[in-house]
Amino acid sequence: MKISQQDIVHLVEKMPAFPKTVHRVIELTSDMNCNPKDLVELIEHDPVMVMNILRLVNSAYFGLAQPITSVNHAVVYIGLNTVKNVALSTATIGVLPKRNEAGFDMEAFLLHSLSTATIARMMAKRMKVPSKDLFDYFLAGLMHDFGKIVFANFMPHEFKIALKIAKENSIHLYEAENEIFDINHAQVGSLLGEKWQLPQSLVDSLKCHHSHKEGKSQIIDVVSAADQITKELKFGYSGENLLEALPAIITKQFGKDINAIVTDLGDVNTEIDNARIFISS
Amino acid sequence: MKARFWGVRGSIASPGPKTVRYGGNTTCIEIETDAGDVIIIDAGTGIFPLAQSLLRRLPVKCSVFITHTHWDHIQGLPFFIPFFIPKNEISIYGAFDPVASQPIKDILNRQMEYCYFPVREGELKAEITYTNLRERETIEAGSARVTSILMNHPVLDFGYLVECDGKRLFFTGDNEPLYNIYSPDDDYYEEYETLIEMKNKLFIDFVRGVDVLIADSAYTSEEYPAKKGWGHGTFDSCIKLAEEAGVKSLYLTHHEPTRGDDALDVIYSGLQEKYAGPLEFRIASEGLEIEV
Numbered sequence: 001m002k003i004s005q006q007d008i009v010h011l012v013e014k015m016p017a018f019p020k021t022v023h024r025v026i027e028l029t030s031d032m033n034c035n036p037k038d039l040v041e042l043i044e045h046d047p048v049m050v051m052n053i054l055r056l057v058n059s060a061y062f063g064l065a066q067p068i069t070s071v072n073h074a075v076v077y078i079g080l081n082t083v084k085n086v087a088l089s090t091a092t093i094g095v096l097p098k099r100n101e102a103g104f105d106m107e108a109f110l111l112h113s114l115s116t117a118t119i120a121r122m123m124a125k126r127m128k129v130p131s132k133d134l135f136d137y138f139l140a141g142l143m144h145d146f147g148k149i150v151f152a153n154f155m156p157h158e159f160k161i162a163l164k165i166a167k168e169n170s171i172h173l174y175e176a177e178n179e180i181f182d183i184n185h186a187q188v189g190s191l192l193g194e195k196w197q198l199p200q201s202l203v204d205s206l207k208c209h210h211s212h213k214e215g216k217s218q219i220i221d222v223v224s225a226a227d228q229i230t231k232e233l234k235f236g237y238s239g240e241n242l243l244e245a246l247p248a249i250i251t252k253q254f255g256k257d258i259n260a261i262v263t264d265l266g267d268v269n270t271e272i273d274n275a276r277i278f279i280s281s
Numbered sequence: 282m283k284a285r286f287w288g289v290r291g292s293i294a295s296p297g298p299k300t301v302r303y304g305g306n307t308t309c310i311e312i313e314t315d316a317g318d319v320i321i322i323d324a325g326t327g328i329f330p331l332a333q334s335l336l337r338r339l340p341v342k343c344s345v346f347i348t349h350t351h352w353d354h355i356q357g358l359p360f361f362i363p364f365f366i367p368k369n370e371i372s373i374y375g376a377f378d379p380v381a382s383q384p385i386k387d388i389l390n391r392q393m394e395y396c397y398f399p400v401r402e403g404e405l406k407a408e409i410t411y412t413n414l415r416e417r418e419t420i421e422a423g424s425a426r427v428t429s430i431l432m433n434h435p436v437l438d439f440g441y442l443v444e445c446d447g448k449r450l451f452f453t454g455d456n457e458p459l460y461n462i463y464s465p466d467d468d469y470y471e472e473y474e475t476l477i478e479m480k481n482k483l484f485i486d487f488v489r490g491v492d493v494l495i496a497d498s499a500y501t502s503e504e505y506p507a508k509k510g511w512g513h514g515t516f517d518s519c520i521k522l523a524e525e526a527g528v529k530s531l532y533l534t535h536h537e538p539t540r541g542d543d544a545l546d547v548i549y550s551g552l553q554e555k556y557a558g559p560l561e562f563r564i565a566s567e568g569l570e571i572e573v
Contacts, residue, residue: 036462036510037469061377062431063415072469076459076476078379080510081435085380132472 002182003155009195011154018110019095020279021046029088036080043087044071044135045278047113047143052090053083055196067199070135096149101156102163104239107279109148111236114275117141120219120226122265127222127253140205140223145238146192147185147206151177163239173240174210186210210244221247225261232258235272282425282445282573284493285311288327289565291455291499291513291535292353299541304567306330307353308535310452310495314445318423319343322441322452327567328357340368341407344422346429347375348454349438350388358389359398369407374420374427376437377413386411414439430487432456434512442487448573450493451528455535457497457512458522488526493573495565496522498533501548516548520556531562532571 016022024042028034043049050071057068057078068074075083096106120141121134129137151159158180166176174184183191190207192198201219208217209224225246230236232243246256254261262268288306296305307325314320319335321328321343335341341363348354363369375385389411390402402409412420416439419428425445432438434455443450459477463470488494499513514522516533523531536545549564556562 033510037467040462040469056379059379061379061413061415063418064431065417070472072462072473073476075462076473076480077431078437079433079435079512080462081512082380082437089380131468132475135469135472 005191005195008150008183008188008191012150012192014093015048015051015149015153016094016096017048017052017090018046018106018279019098021049022091022095025049025087025091029084029091034084036075039080039084039087040071040075042278043083044139045114045142045275047110047146047149048096049087049090050139050142051146051192051196053086054198054202055192056086058197058199060197067197069199069202070139072135096153100152102152102159104148104152104156104159104163105237106149106152108237109145109152109239110279111272111276112230112238113142113145113236114278115230115233115235115272116144116223116226118271118275119229119265119268120222122268122271123222123226123250123254123261126265127218129218136201137219137222140202140219141226143189143202144205144209144223144227145185145189147188148173148239150188150192151181151185155181166239167241170242172210172242172244173238184210218249221249225250229258229261233262233268282312282314282443282448282450283570284450284495284573285313285331285570286327286532286534286565286567287311287331288323288325288357289534289536289567290325290353290538291497292538294326294353294356295538299543302542302566303536303545303564306567307356308348309357312425312443312445312450314424316424318425318445320422320425320427320443321345322443323348323354323454324358324361325353325355326357329360329362332360332362335363339363339366340370341366342370342423344372344374344420344427346420346427346439346441347373347385347389348432348441348452349434349436350375350378350385351434351436351455354454355389355392359393359400364405364407364409365400367406371407371409372412372422373409374412374414374429376429376439379437384411384413430484433459435510438512440488442491446573448493449491450495450573451488451491452495453497453514455497455499455512456514457510458514458518460509485522485526488522488528490527490529492529493532493571494519494523494526494528494530495532495534497535499535499537504537516552520552520560520562523560523562524558529561530571531560532565532569533562534565536564 117138121138124137162176162180166173177184193203288309306327308323309327310322312320429439496519498519
């Protein structure tokens with residue numbers, strides 16, 4: 001089944017967010033005096049909510065001179081109440097079902113995304129990235145597999161076949177996606193990112209997390225490594241069963257042994273547990 | 282160019298014995314260039330008396346810039362009499378609504394629907410055009426240039442810079458100075474602080490040295506903590522902005538609806554004592570005309 005770029009963009013216009021976020025957004029926004037920090041924290045733990053906010057604020061409606069790169073950035077530029085109401089609009093679309101016809105576990109997927117985001121941020125911190133830039137790493141980790149949500153939600157039957165082919169033939173999921181859709185999740189994510197004029201660093205992470213040129217972008221290297229670490233530690237599941245080599249910049253900094261990297265990073269489990277509260281309802 | 286205040290009240294029209302001198306109509310400012318071009322910023326209830334004055338200058342050709350679509354800035358629009366007269370040409374500008382995903386035309390026309398108003402927008406006789414503005418977009422309005430910039434309010438809100446006849450005037454619309462939503466010990470505090478500094482710098486550069494700054498000073502600094510996040514500035518924050526941007530004169534507007542004339546006088550006296558510097562400032566009142 002080949003899908004056109006136009007089809008993908010059209011489908012995603014009404015993409016629902018994850019259940020816990022939707023419930024909490026409705027709960028938080030029913031209080032006129034809701035804490036802005038709680039709202040931002042909630043939004044930035046849901047790839048769909050983040051995508052909707054960034055897509056809107058980077059759209060031609062605003063024509064802002066600089067790309068908006070985070071939820072906080074959006075709050076500063078368009079105001080808390082506008083961000084709050086956009087989140088509420090997304091919440092009213094409905095929720096992503098926990099189980100879909102692809103048999104793809106969306107809770108496990110969200111845990112994979114949040115874990116990749118969390119570990120990417122921890123690695124960046126360890127690499128002495130300035131604190132004001134740490135969220136870029138978290139965001140790139142959170143969003144890297146966005147294309148899979150599109151497949152699972154809108155093309156579940158075909159995605160089920162892709163998942164099966166990847167598993168049975170021991171090939172990467174993106175290779176199986178290429179066979180089935182003639183496009184893979186990285187391309188879908190970056191296509192949407194480009195269409196919606198998201199920040200280039202985020203688009204690059206969406207596009208290149210499986211095909212990066214090492215050393216070209218530290219964010220992509222870190223996200224790619226965090227993706228492998230998350231898979232190795234089995235935090236959630238993204239449909240991918242094969243590990244990839246860690247980028248050289250990462251092994252140079254942390255060593256080749258994933259367990260040693262995890263030890264070096266500190267208390268990964270606690271950090272991931274903190275992220276889990278954004279998943280189960 | 283000249284600027285005239287037709288409405289200086291915030292939130293809701295407040296006629297009555299306590300607001301006779303400063304006025305009870307909500308926001309509406311008229312700017313008339315030396316060439317006679319008319320630019321109107323906001324269509325609060327003050328646009329109704331403005332409309333009466335325009336009837337002496339038919340046919341009316343004017344540009345209406347909406348800072349934002351809260352009631353006190355648009356409620357007078359259905360009563361803008363030039364709408365009902367053929368051969369008038371009225372250009373309306375404002376922000377696209379990103380939440381409802383609707384253009385400014387649809388947002389404004391909703392208040393002329395059957396249940397709210399007896400005449401539908403489609404029945405109006407003047408030639409009316411609507412334009413959604415992007416941030417920093419410049420519109421040539423006759424001999425003037427009007428440029429928008431996003432301000433901070435609980436809805437998209439444009440401040441407008443009007444440049445004409447070698448002079449510059451800026452109106453904030455409703456605006457609350459940005460504040461950090463994080464505490465200093467939060468992880469994001471520094472990032473947020475940086476974002477605020479960046480936006481403030483862009484804004485200060487945008488309004489630097491304007492001849493006239495008209496700014497939202499709804500609250501006193503003492504009242505502000507209870508109103509934080511409501512999207513309005515204070516007398517002190519406006520004076521600080523004016524001093525920082527090196528503006529020549531400041532007009533304080535969007536008066537709190539329960540604040541009477543005497544209370545505004547007391548506040549003004551206090552401000553004059555507190556700020557004895559070179560900045561010229563005064564409290565805007567309905568009917569006040571200034572030569573920019």
